[in-house]
Amino acid sequence: MKRLLIVLIGIFGLAACDEETNENAEKLDETKHQEEAVETNEAEESRQAETDNPEDISDSNETNDAESVEIAPVIIEETLWHFDEGEAYDVQAEVGPIIQDGEYAILPMVLDTTSDIEVQFRKNIFNNGFVSEDPSSGFDIRLIDAEQMTVSHMGVLSYDKDWGDGQSRKPLETFLREGSLNNRMRMGPDHEPVRYFAIFQKTESDSVHVLLQSLGLAEDVPVVDREDVNPPNLAEAEQTEDTAERDNRHTLGVPTLEEIVQRELTSSAFEEVKDSYPEQIVTRVIPLETYRESMETAVSRIDTIEHSTLILSGDVLFEFDSADLTDDANEEFEGAIIELEGVEGGELEIVGHTDNEGSDDYNQNLSEDRAKAVQDRLKELTDLDAFDDISVEGKSFHEPITDNDTEAGRSQNRRVELHFTPPAEEIVIEQELDLSEAPGAEAKHPDAVEVEAGKVEVLSLTQVDSLLVGRIRVQANEGELDRNALRTYGSGATSLAGARGMHFQESIGYLGSTVYNITLLHGDQRYYPIDYYLTPLPESHGEQQLEEEDGEYIVPLAERFLQSSYNSDNDDAYFMATVIWPAVDADKAAVELGLPSINTTTGDIDTEVDKVQPWRITNIPLEHSEQTVNE
Incomplete structure (x- = not known):
């Protein structure tokens, strides 16, 4: 069974002295002790050694500085369901540290499994799809800065092409391992761990949270400057003379922005943009908003x-x-x-x-x-x-x-x-409210609530800074498993509910597989998932859609690519989802998927309402992350 590589600790301790440098250092130290009584001779020998071998001395000093910085990644361990194989498998992800490099931040990840089945990234873990009609990434990865209350989307390189709408948009991400095509990257037996890098805009805080599809939230991922830890880029890692290290160079180097662009474009496309691509990169850092309603x-x-x-x-x-x-x-x-x-x-x-x-x-x-x-x-x-x-x-x-x-x-x-302007500290509304009758099926934590599309279980509600992170599992119910267990609208022309509990025709572009309206109930308030207004990429389909329909994309901090219809005799099948609400001052709360308020709609309303499967789970304890407790 393979051991998961502790990658970035290795990166930050990479610049080790070569053998010749260590021998020189030992000789200098021996000379110092032998001639301790003759200070002038000792100084002369030290200066002579530096003159004879300046590069070695310099490397040694830089190594000491680098070795003093050992910043470990954040580890996520999760068990997911493999729908093709019909069994569960484990995933280990090392996330970060994030490397600040000029105007950009590079997010490294290492993913691996110790299970005996083969896992394909874009099919089994991350969905290779558009994000709110916006092709910003094949992976649903977002950086959340809880201090600044912002969310960051992956950088995208937009450049001219000679077909289609005249634009090609390339997410700034790359894989490092054997093989060539990103969408075929696999882990499992006979495969090494896969390293992944993505480019975001430079962050303002010393740590951020990373929201990952299926895997959940990586908390407090540290952010460091490249010049402080000095990891080699890919070209430098490739030049090592040690064969073993060269074979493992992909676990040792952190690519630069240019290396990622060059790896992900064809050689002809890179030649066309190599002098201008920095001006063609779009990164987005967007303010977060919270929305809640009184239930009285x-x-x-x-x-x-x-x-x-x-x-x-x-x-x-x-x-x-x-x-x-x-x-x-x-x-x-x-x-x-x-x-x-x-x-x-x-x-x-x-x-x-x-x-x-x-x-x-x-x-x-x-x-x-x-x-x-x-x-x-x-x-x-x-x-x-x-x-x-x-x-x-x-x-x-x-x-x-x-x-x-x-x-x-x-x-x-x-x-x-x-x-x-809101108060510096949120006012706690002490009023308690007897919840009205549940809109559908109801259960008391830790029990699961059963609807036709699956058995819904809230595994945890955890406060992380000003966020309340919910992890939800939906398991097959008599062979039926579908994303309708977590959403309040159908997949056709009729959409019953959009962001913030209501359907606006102006609130467009959300996907039918997205979690929007799972709300948190506390006191007399109904809290919706934290969300934001997403600016589409220039000249993209999303931008055209906003212009034509005079609307805006409202995107939640929640799972956006849910499992579609799955029919099997195996009731062990399940999928995971993450929803993030604003933190509340409480010991327990309820979570609900309610019936939609239909304000604007087209098509057959009754047919779409029949697809909604409302539920409520009460008495869920609120936990606190270790970092939040320490603060």
């Missing part, structure tokens, strides 16, 4: 690292076509006031929005009047002196959150938003 009121909240927004339903607050507040408005305001507690300073912006019924002038006045009515009632109910400034404005129907083609869509657009 119509108040919802969106948070970024520097900005928060409360959304209050205009239909609940106001009489029809009026700025007069309803009898039920105060309950909504009380929910909003709880969210505003703890704010110290900053501006409170109160913004009114309408649907597109009526003229622009009429709706502008109505939106302003409604915003002013909200300000007046808040002043009656609470002290707003914590804010440095309060502003009120109306946006008419110019900033809809969904289309105005249906009454459901127009209802969502009739709203008032409160924009403010």
Whole structure:
């Protein structure tokens, strides 16, 4: 059974002195002791040795510096299911350390298995598909900076070609091992561990988390500068005179950006771009947002690292076509006031929005009047002196959150938003709520909940920094196993729910196999997976789609390539999924896949609703990662 290579420790200790250098060093040390009483002679011999062999002395000093830096990778060990072989297999992944090199960060990984079956990367572990209609990677790998609250996508080289849409887009990734074609890389019997490298934009923090498809989250992967650890590039590793080391050079070198580009392009394509490719690389670092809804009121909240927004339903607050507040408005305001507690300073912006019924002038006045009515009632109910400034404005129907083609869509657009700087520490809402009846099947942790598409089990909920990481396993139920166990929409033209619990035609580009609406229930709040607005690659199909449909990609920090339909007599078959929510201050929580709220849809609604298999699992304990506990 092969032992997994501890690769990067080897990298950082690579620059060992050669045999001749060590002999010279030993001779110098012996001379020093023999002639200890003659200081001038000792100094002269040392200077003479440096003159005779300057390269050896230099190498020796650099080796000492390199050997003092031993930064181990983060190890993930997981057992996955091999659907072709019909049995489980183990995977060991060494992730990082991440090497900062100029403007870019190089993520190294080593993957291996000790199982007796052969595993193919793109088929068995990572899905070789588009990401939200965006061909940014055949692997679903994202870097999460919890300190900056950002997510990074893999770099992509975009260059001209003479066919198709005139552009070729190459993910900046490469494999190192025997064989040539990346999509045929295998591990298992008679195969060495596979080394993989991917290029991202340089990070701002000393460590990041790496979200991997199927395998989950690699926590606190260290980030180091290349000049500090000085690993050889591939060309340097290839030049070693030691045959054994040369045979293992792929475990010893860290490629440069240029080496990755050169390896992944044809020789003719590289010749065309070798002088210009740095200007043709697209890397994306995107701010993360959180979204949650009250289960008692119509108040919802969106948070970024520097900005928060409360959304209050205009239909609940106001009489029809009026700025007069309803009898039920105060309950909504009380929910909003709880969210505003703890704010110290900053501006409170109160913004009114309408649907597109009526003229622009009429709706502008109505939106302003409604915003002013909200300000007046808040002043009656609470002290707003914590804010440095309060502003009120109306946006008419110019900033809809969904289309105005249906009454459901127009209802969502009739709203008032409160924009403010969030408190430094989140206010814990002590209110406990008896959960309403589950929308479908229900189980109490650690039991699994059974639906037609599989048996769903929440293996763990773990707080990692400001993230709450859920690991979910779906096992076959009477031979049936399908991604419908974790999603709330069908695969046809009708999509019942998109990001943040609602279907926007403006929220486009998500995949039918993506986890979006598995929510965390705590207190009186429903938390959706942390997400972000993805900017598509220039001149890509995704960019064209956004232009044509006037929408945006909303992408969750969750599994995006789930197992499609699988029918077998083997009930041991399963697939894994990761979902990341914002951390909550609790000992236990519930997780739910609910029925969708259908706001905008086409096609046969009843047929699509029938595909949804809602469930709820309660009483799940919240754990804390070792790093989070230490902090």
